Structure formats: structure tokens, C-alpha cells
Amino acid sequence: MVGRLQPVLAGVVTALVGFASSFTVVLAGLRAVGADPRQAASGLLALCVASGCCAVWLGLRHRLPLAIAWSTPGAA
Numbered sequence: 001m002v003g004r005l006q007p008v009l010a011g012v013v014t015a016l017v018g019f020a021s022s023f024t025v026v027l028a029g030l031r032a033v034g035a036d037p038r039q040a041a042s043g044l045l046a047l048c049v050a051s052g053c054c055a056v057w058l059g060l061r062h063r064l065p066l067a068i069a070w071s072t073p074g075a076a
Helices: 002-032 037-062
Strands: none
Touching (some): 002 037
């Protein structure tokens, strides 16, 4: 049973770390360009949905579990 949960747990940890590390930088960037809290929330939602759609599409296309990541320091 543990062997089956290990890849799932690894994926969850990867997603949480990838999202949490970029969340504050992206939010600060949105606020710096004048976005109010609702606009910043919409921007983060769009980013998350786009990332999720890319991960699903690539996973189905290549038949591999793939994670999508972006370089927040590179974007900043």
C-alpha cells in the first residue's frame, strides 16, 4: 500500500512547494502593477487554471505524470 501512495504523495508535495514558493512573488507583482485584491485573485486563479490545464494536457499526450513549473525569479 505504501508503494502506491509514494508517487501520489511526491506529486502533492511538489505541487504545494511549487505553488507556495511562487504565490507571494506573483501576488506582489500583481499588486505592484496596481491590481486591487479582486484583480490579483483573478490573476492567480487564471495562472493556476492554465498551469493545471497544461499539466493535464501534457500528461495525457505523453502518458506520463508531468508537473508544470515556472521560474518566478526568472520572471521577476
